[in-house]
Amino acid sequence: MSFSYADFASALKAGARISAEDVLAVRRWAWPDGAISDAEAEAVFEINRLAREAEPEWTDFFVEAMTEYVVNARPPTGYVDEALAAWLIDQVERDGAPVTAIELALVVRIVEKTLNAPAALKSWALRQIEESVARDGRVGEDEAALLRRLIFAAGGEGALIVGADEAETLWRLKESCRNADNASGWKTLFVQALGNHLMAYSSYAPLERAEAARLEAFVDDHRSSVLGFFARMRGANPLTEAKGLLDGQEPEPDHDATVAAANAITPQENDWLRARIDADGTLDDYEEALLAFVAGDEGR
Structure with a gap:
């Protein structure tokens, strides 16, 4: 029997549970060729909104399929632009209900x-986790796991480095749940993430989306030559451009000196840390652990 989206949606509205067989039917309908259209992506999101109960297979399919759609459905693959990020957030927030665990897992x-x-996409996800923690009054195992994955994710500006907004969020979470029954790894995550913010160095910077699109178009254009590519991209003599890539490059900075500078706590970072520690006039065990971590790294 062929799959009918209208009939399936009606059944979900009436309270039907999504079975493993249903998941397979939706997969065959929406993702038969490894690609999901815009309309099919909207429909899969609507199914997820309508679902009151579902077998675990649904979570696996929903996260896998929607991740593929958002990350790889349009060139350049692996890049999410502002419009697509806004579409994703709109889909999650459309029903006006609190963000569910499956929706948050998808964004992360x-x-x-x-x-x-x-x-903005990472910032949105951080806010959702913070709101979830506020509702529960503690940092649970699920929230701690999502936080670790999110703040150390490679995608986005400041990849692999804990940014200022992330550090501020983690500090607020620490303050609000200091005496709660938090996840076993929460304190370790707090210390490692804040230590990263204060002292870590990374030379990784993802290509800008426009540059990635040009490179992907070049790779996919089998009629192009390398020199012809330079001519189109630069609008100049290709031999001159090719030589320019090999000659006259800026000298690489001293890597060891750059890492050492990043590892040192700057006066501004010291002021930031001191202001937060002094805010309530006490030194809690999270702050003690962070100071010990920083001192230990500085002493190496």
Whole structure:
């Protein structure tokens, strides 16, 4: 029997549970050729909104399929632009209900899988986790796991480095749940992430989306030559451009000196840390652990 989206949606509205067989039927309908159209992506999101109960297979399919759609459906693959990030957030928020665990897992997975995504997408996900923690009054195991995956995800500006907004969020979470029964790895995550923010160095920077699109178009154009590519991209003599790539390059900075500078706590970073520690006039065990971590790294 062929799959009918209208009939399936009606059944879900009446309270039907999504079975493993249903998941297979939706997969065959929406993703038969490894590609999902815009309309099919909208339909899969609607099914997820209508679902009251579902077998675990649904979560696996939903996250996998929507990640593929958002990250790889349009060139350049691996990049999420502002419009697509806005579409994703709109889909999640459309019903006006609190963000569900499956929806949050999807957004975190997308940030993990993308080569570059708008900073607003990671910031949105951080806010959702913070709101979830506020509702529960503690940092649970699920929230701690999502936080670790999100703040250390490679996708987005400042990849692999914990940024200022992330550091501020983690500090607020620490303050609000300091005496709660938090996840076993929460304190370690807090210390490692804040230590990263204060002292870590990374030379990784993802290509800008426009540059990635040009390179992908070049790779896919089998009629192109390398020199012809330079001519189209630069609008100049290709031999001159090719020589320019080999000659006259800027000297590489001293890597060891750059890493050492990043590892040192700057006066501004010291002021930031001191202001937060002094805010309540006490030194809690999270702050003690962070100071010990920083001192240990500085002493190496």
